[in-house]
Amino acid sequence: MNKPVVSVEWLFRNLDSQNLIIFDATIPKVTAKKEVSSDEKQQIKDAIFFDIQKTFSDENAPFSNTVLSAKAFEEKAQQIGISKDSCIVVYDDLGIYSSPRVWWMFQLMGFTNIAVLDGGFPAWSSKNYPTEKPTNHQPKKGDFIANYQSEKIKYTADVLSSIESDSFLIVDVRSKGRFLGTELEPRKDVKGGRIPNSVSLPYSEIVENNFMKSEKDLRSVFNKINPKNKDFIFSCGSGITASVLAFGAEIAGIKNHSVYDGSWTEWGSTEGLPIEK
Structure with missing residues (x-):
């Protein structure tokens, strides 16, 4: 990645790249009146859910969305298949809302081969690019190493x-x-x-x-x-x-x-x- 943002056209062209990992980092807005029901939910084909609020936040911290320690982040990133040579694209269902949080967390951990999908899922679906119902993809463990940037x-x-x-x-x-x-x-x-x-x-x-x-x-x-x-x-x-x-x-x-x-x-x-x- 030579830029922190990519288009849906770029992602569609590169869907079959071997080291590509797509994250759905959707969370509801804290001011949202209503959440999308699980029956309505769709995701980009082969996307993996990146759980900002539970898996990738310190649930023992007194405040919500507190970032994990480098060691904890490293372990959890490995568990969802992130390796040193991974190329990550992250998006959310609101266009640009929670996906940059994932981009920033990886920057904090010293990993820069990640970009946010400009326009998010709305832009992707508007092009009729391939989607699926949320699927529990099970990637093999990665070898990601955190390099904390304080x-x-x-x-x-x-x-x-x-x-x-x-x-x-x-x-x-x-x-x-x-x-x-x-x-x-x-x-x-x-x-x-x-x-x-x-x-x-x-x-x-x-x-x-x-x-x-x-x-x-x-x-x-x-x-x-x-x-x-x-x-x-x-x-x-x-x-x-x-x-x-x-x-x-x-x-x-x-x-x-x-x-x-x-x-x-x-x-x-x-x-x-x-x-x-």
């Missing part, structure tokens, strides 16, 4: 120390209403508001009709909010859509970015942290 992740202490820093820009990916504290948080017991000195850039502003905006448009969006070229720290509700911004920054050729893994769920439910409204 600069790609931030924790609460890092964010707290960055609030007054001239070196970092904290970007909040949630909706404008949640950023301003005028909308209730979807998670119970999480306060409203925002991290002091953070700026708002909802992830929906870099996605258009389920596709990522162009490299040129993405660069313009990021340069507009960050004219001094500070290091980005992306934050959202629980780390999922912050990864969309990290993905967008990568497409735009921006390398100085990281994701606050706990994001607002952790910040807004931890006593003693400063909150602006």
Whole structure:
């Protein structure tokens, strides 16, 4: 992979590649009114379900979607067939929503031969490319090795120390209403508001009709909010859509970015942290 994003046409042409692994990383939006029933669910042919919320998050952590340790990630990636020479394409049913989280997790683990499917399943099905009902494909164990890249992740202490820093820009990916504290948080017991000195850039502003905006448009969006070229720290509700911004920054050729893994769920439910409204 020489780019972090591929088209459905590219994937269709390469479906029979020997080292290709396709992941369905669909999760429901936390604000969703209704989930797709299992009877309606379809997936790209030969796709493997990548379970972000259970298998690939630390279920013993106090906050949802907490990334695994390098060792745990390595073991679970091997179990679903990932090897050192694998070529991964990841998608989700909402176009661009949870799939960049998987892309970001692999970047964190030092694996870069992975791309997000632009337009996701809606774009694939619109072309009448081959689909199937969810199938329990059983790949043989892989030899994936994690090479943890600590600069790609931030924790609460890092964010707290960055609030007054001239070196970092904290970007909040949630909706404008949640950023301003005028909308209730979807998670119970999480306060409203925002991290002091953070700026708002909802992830929906870099996605258009389920596709990522162009490299040129993405660069313009990021340069507009960050004219001094500070290091980005992306934050959202629980780390999922912050990864969309990290993905967008990568497409735009921006390398100085990281994701606050706990994001607002952790910040807004931890006593003693400063909150602006």
